[in-house]
Amino acid sequence: MNHFKKIRIIIISMIFVLILSACSTGSGKSNACGQSGNKFVFATWAAGEELKEFNEIVDRVNKNADGEYTIETLSIPSDYYIKISTMIASKKTPDFFWMTQELISKYSKLGAIADLTDLMENSEHLKPEGFYEGVIASATYEDKHYGIPWIANPLMVYYNKDLFDEAGVQYPSPTDNWTWEDFISVAKKLTTEKKDINGNKYRQYGTVVDGWPNIETFFWAGGGDIIAENGEDILLDSEESLKGLDILNEILSSNITPSYSEVSSLGSNNVWFEKQRAAMFMGGIQDNFEEKLAKLPAEEKFEIGYAPMPVGLDGEAHAFDWTASTVMAKGCSDNETAFKALEDLTLEFFKWKIASPLEGQVDQIAEIDPLKEPALETIQHALQIARSANYVPEWNEINNRLWVELYTGMLNDPDKYDYRAKAKEIAKYSRDLIEKRK
Amino acid sequence: MPKQRVGFYFILPWLIGLIVFTIFPMLAALYISLTDWSIIGTPNFIGFENFKAVFQDDMFYTSLFITVRYALFAIPLTIGTAFVVAILLNNKIKGSGIFTTIYYMPAIVSGVAVAIVFKWVLDPNYGVINSILAIFKIDGPNWLYDPNWVLPSYLVMAVWGASGGLLTYLVGLKDIPRELYESSDIDGANFMRKVWHITMPMMTPIIFYNMIMGLIAAFRKFTDAYILGGAGNEGTFYMVYLYDQAFSFYNMGYATALAWILFIIILSLTIIINVTKKYWVHTG
Numbered sequence: 001m002n003h004f005k006k007i008r009i010i011i012i013s014m015i016f017v018l019i020l021s022a023c024s025t026g027s028g029k030s031n032a033c034g035q036s037g038n039k040f041v042f043a044t045w046a047a048g049e050e051l052k053e054f055n056e057i058v059d060r061v062n063k064n065a066d067g068e069y070t071i072e073t074l075s076i077p078s079d080y081y082i083k084i085s086t087m088i089a090s091k092k093t094p095d096f097f098w099m100t101q102e103l104i105s106k107y108s109k110l111g112a113i114a115d116l117t118d119l120m121e122n123s124e125h126l127k128p129e130g131f132y133e134g135v136i137a138s139a140t141y142e143d144k145h146y147g148i149p150w151i152a153n154p155l156m157v158y159y160n161k162d163l164f165d166e167a168g169v170q171y172p173s174p175t176d177n178w179t180w181e182d183f184i185s186v187a188k189k190l191t192t193e194k195k196d197i198n199g200n201k202y203r204q205y206g207t208v209v210d211g212w213p214n215i216e217t218f219f220w221a222g223g224g225d226i227i228a229e230n231g232e233d234i235l236l237d238s239e240e241s242l243k244g245l246d247i248l249n250e251i252l253s254s255n256i257t258p259s260y261s262e263v264s265s266l267g268s269n270n271v272w273f274e275k276q277r278a279a280m281f282m283g284g285i286q287d288n289f290e291e292k293l294a295k296l297p298a299e300e301k302f303e304i305g306y307a308p309m310p311v312g313l314d315g316e317a318h319a320f321d322w323t324a325s326t327v328m329a330k331g332c333s334d335n336e337t338a339f340k341a342l343e344d345l346t347l348e349f350f351k352w353k354i355a356s357p358l359e360g361q362v363d364q365i366a367e368i369d370p371l372k373e374p375a376l377e378t379i380q381h382a383l384q385i386a387r388s389a390n391y392v393p394e395w396n397e398i399n400n401r402l403w404v405e406l407y408t409g410m411l412n413d414p415d416k417y418d419y420r421a422k423a424k425e426i427a428k429y430s431r432d433l434i435e436k437r438k
Numbered sequence: 439m440p441k442q443r444v445g446f447y448f449i450l451p452w453l454i455g456l457i458v459f460t461i462f463p464m465l466a467a468l469y470i471s472l473t474d475w476s477i478i479g480t481p482n483f484i485g486f487e488n489f490k491a492v493f494q495d496d497m498f499y500t501s502l503f504i505t506v507r508y509a510l511f512a513i514p515l516t517i518g519t520a521f522v523v524a525i526l527l528n529n530k531i532k533g534s535g536i537f538t539t540i541y542y543m544p545a546i547v548s549g550v551a552v553a554i555v556f557k558w559v560l561d562p563n564y565g566v567i568n569s570i571l572a573i574f575k576i577d578g579p580n581w582l583y584d585p586n587w588v589l590p591s592y593l594v595m596a597v598w599g600a601s602g603g604l605l606t607y608l609v610g611l612k613d614i615p616r617e618l619y620e621s622s623d624i625d626g627a628n629f630m631r632k633v634w635h636i637t638m639p640m641m642t643p644i645i646f647y648n649m650i651m652g653l654i655a656a657f658r659k660f661t662d663a664y665i666l667g668g669a670g671n672e673g674t675f676y677m678v679y680l681y682d683q684a685f686s687f688y689n690m691g692y693a694t695a696l697a698w699i700l701f702i703i704i705l706s707l708t709i710i711i712n713v714t715k716k717y718w719v720h721t722g
Contacts, residue, residue: 082685088478106688110479261562261583397687404671412583412669 033095033332038069040332040341043084043094047077057348061341069341071096088112093329096342099147101138101323101388102395105231108146109393114333117145126343134387135357139325141391142231147325148342149357150349153284154319154386155213156378157183157310161303163190163204163279172307175381177317180221180247183207183280183310187256190279206256207280208272209248210263215407216320216389217282218248223314226398227390232434236402237427243313245410245419252414260411276302282309284322285355285379290371306378308385321386323357355379394433401426471694478688488695498696500671501679502703504589508675509656511593516600517648521641523600524607525633538608545602549661556595557582557666567594580669588672595662603648610644611637639720646719650708657704676700 034040046054051073058071074094076083081103087093099107107113120126128136128145132152139147157172164171169189172178187206194204219225222244225235235241251257258278263269266277273281274292283289293301311317326346332338350356354365354372362380366373389395406426409417471488475481492498523541527534544552559566560581568578579587618636627635660677667673680700684693 085477085685085688107478110476110688112478261580264557265561265563400682400686404667404674408669412580412585 033329033335033338034069034341038337038341040069040071040095040338041074042071042326042345043074043076043087043097045076045080045098047075051075051077053352057352058345061345061348065341065344069337071341071345093331095329095332095338096326096345097329098150098324099327101147101325102391102399104139104146104325104327105141105391105395106393107327108141108144112330113146113327114330115144115146116148116328116339119336119339120145120148123339123343125347130359131357132359132383132386134321134385135323135383138321138323138388138391139327147327148346149323149325150346151324151353152321152355152357152383152386153286153323154321154355154379154382155217155282155284155309156319156375156382157280157307158273158283158287158289159280159305159307160273160276161305163276163302164305167192167279171305174306174378175308177311178307180310180312184247184250184254184256187251187280188254191256202277203258204276205258205272205278207251207282208263208269208278209251209257209282210260210269211403211407211411212269213282214320215248215402217309217318218244220244220314220318220320220387221247221310221312223312225390226402227392227395227430229390231390231392232438234427234430234434236430237424240313242420242423245406245423249410249414249419252410260408276300285365285372285375290369290375294371304374306375308378308381317385318387319382319385321383321388323388355383359383392434393437394430397433398426398430401429467694467697470691471698473691475691475694476688477684477690481691484691488692489699491692492695492699497671497674497679501674501676504672504674505657505659505676508589508592508596508659509653511589512596512656513649513652515593516596516603516652517645519597519600520603520607520648521645524604524611525637527604528608528611538604541601542604543601544599545604550665552595552599553662553665556591556598556662560591560594582666582668582673585668585670585672588668588670591666591668592659592663592673603644603651606644606648607641610641614640642719643721646711646715649711653707653711654704657700 042058044051044054055073058073062070084094084097093112099113104113108115117128120128126148128140131149134154135149135152136145139145139149159172161171167190169186172182172186184206190204190206192204193201195201216226219236219241222240222242224238224241224244226241227233228235258272263272266272266275270281270283270287270289272278273283274289274296281287281289289304293304309317309319326342326349328338328342350358350361351364351368354368355362356364362376362383365379366376372379392398406419406422409422410419470481472483472485473481474484474487527538527541558564562568562578562580562583565578565581567581571578579590581587581591614637618640619632622632622636658677659675660681663673663675663678664681676696677700680693680696683689683696
């Protein structure tokens with residue numbers, strides 16, 4: 001066989017092998033857990049200062065483990081989920097990785113992450129009942145726990161006490177219930193025309209709603225929801241849910257919030273509160289207004305007040321909570337050392353991040369960040385009423401429609417947009433999606 | 439060593455690249471489009487179910503409509519703009535080199551940077567365009583925040599970036615024989631007549647090339663659309679929808695079917711334009 005022929009054969013074989021590999025069913029061996037000497041890889045989206053702190057914690061945990069295991073950090077600061085999913089596809093799943101609550105049902109349904117229920121039940125420190133109910137629910141799918149929450153960030157209402165005093169409006173209670181009607185009424189009183197030091201006119205708004213808070217908040221405000229707890233029934237077109245959208249529409253159409261297109265002119269929504277252009281802001285602990293204010297010059301500072309999220313038409317207050325959890329690769333399910341490493345590291349996270357998702361650790365917040373001391377009472381209340389949506393594997397598709405079509409439609413044209421009809425249309429789409437899963 | 443074998447060795451590195459990075463991914467994509475693969479799960483062969491589902495999907499038609507509508511306006515606009523700018527720059531005027539560089543700049547600026555700049559340019563309250571309109575007492579539109587103004591917003595961006603094809607037009611213009619203009623001068627032709635009867639026909643091969651490239655670019659519009667979006671669904675171009683299906687909704691099989699359909703659409707339109715070539719492209 002001559003040389004030329006050989007090369008042609010090699011090339012043709014290469015194409016053939018590549019085609020075969022493309023058509024493989026992916027049933028190859030999945031990656032083992034803690035591959036050599038209980039060395040575990042932990043993927044995080046942390047970067048910069050957060051990554052530095054993260055690595056310090058990992059080093060401390062590794063030192064305390066005294067050779068029983070070693071944790072290695074894998075920082076993925078951008079395109080996090082694309083890289084994680086690609087790693088899973090190529091059988092190189094990190095042993096542990098952070099995951100936002102919206103994706104846990106999806107990843108568990110696809111068999112990529114381990115069921116931690118038994119491991120958590122048998123754990124001394126991470127028993128599911130030790131977490132705030134609404135927080136642990138965010139890492140639970142079909143009654144199984146797939147993630148260990150390491151942070152809780154429920155919504156509460158921050159308000160500017162100085163602007164309240166100026167308008168002669170009474171402060172809301174830090175823990176007692178106020179209704180959405182009360183909230184809107186207060187926001188109207190705080191919306192007024194003002195002049196800056198140069199004599200230029202500007203409008204001070206009662207609050208800011210620009211897609212934040214998320215739409216779940218308003219479905220709950222009406223006593224409704226998007227998806228029922230069973231993960232199958234779509235509720236977003238129920239009368240209660242539609243009444244919640246009426247509340248959102250009232251906020252948007254009564255000029256108590258800057259228009260959607262106006263909000264970005266200051267950079268982002270929370271800047272409106274920092275610059276005293278909005279008197280109230282529905283935000284989480286992570287908005288960290290206390291620290292931002294501490295850095296401002298004296299003449300720009302103001303006193304912050306804290307109130308819980310208003311009570312919905314069902315008589316209950318619901319504070320949307322964003323929780324991130326650590327999940328474990330499916331391949332680590334039976335590895336007790338892996339869970340031990342995860343447990344040790346998570347307990348350190350609780351001393352690092354606020355708020356801890358474990359009950360009874362609110363006082364720790366002031367130790368980590370003394371500036372938050374005045375907010376503790378409200379944070380405690382917010383954690384008790386914290387909740388997230390009932391996430392299902394189809395959540396991203398449904399939520400995308402809710403945002404792109406429903407919420408932005410309302411934001412762009414609050415006076416004319418037929419949001420009730422759109423909600424019904426998206427409900428039908430969502431039911432079709434869920435039906436396919438069944 | 440025979441000549442053809444030497445040639446083969448020379449193209450071998452390219453050939454390997456073509457197989458590994460083009461042919462293999464295409465074949466893999468063809469297979470994936472016939473599965474329910476989600477990236478993180480195991481793919482199951484489902485035949486043509488993804489393709490059937492695509493044709494029953496409202497968002498497929500919506501995103502395709504948005505993309506086709508954009509292409510219909512953007513391609514003639516960008517070709518026209520680049521052509522006119524090239525004719526102006528082709529005249530021997532002072533500083534034309536600097537203007538050429540300036541006009542060509544959009545072609546080398548990152549799409550992400552362009553999107554971020556245009557987010558500010560099109561800002562309804564403090565953007566450059568509305569601020570200029572305000573000087574003339576005109577209330578500017580809400581641009582990307584108003585569903586009716588999303589397409590014009592993207593067309594403004596397209597016109598700004600139209601000079602990407604500028605160099606090809608300039609090269610084409612310089613290739614037109616001077617004698618043609620000289621003889622038309624003797625015949626008393628004015629500037630417009632020369633453009634219409636000499637420049638345009640002689641430039642049709644370049645226009646044809648830019649039309650094909652513009653068509654492909656319009657159907658593959660992604661970066662700025664992904665960053666800027668647009669009110670309602672008006673910013674959901676075909677590629678944005680495809681990306682969402684693959685990486686936000688984890689429907690890689692479905693997304694790959696969308697990619698194949700896009701490939702067929704672009705291929706068909708390119709063939710159609712090629713067929714019409716003999717009627718309007720001057721190749722003599």
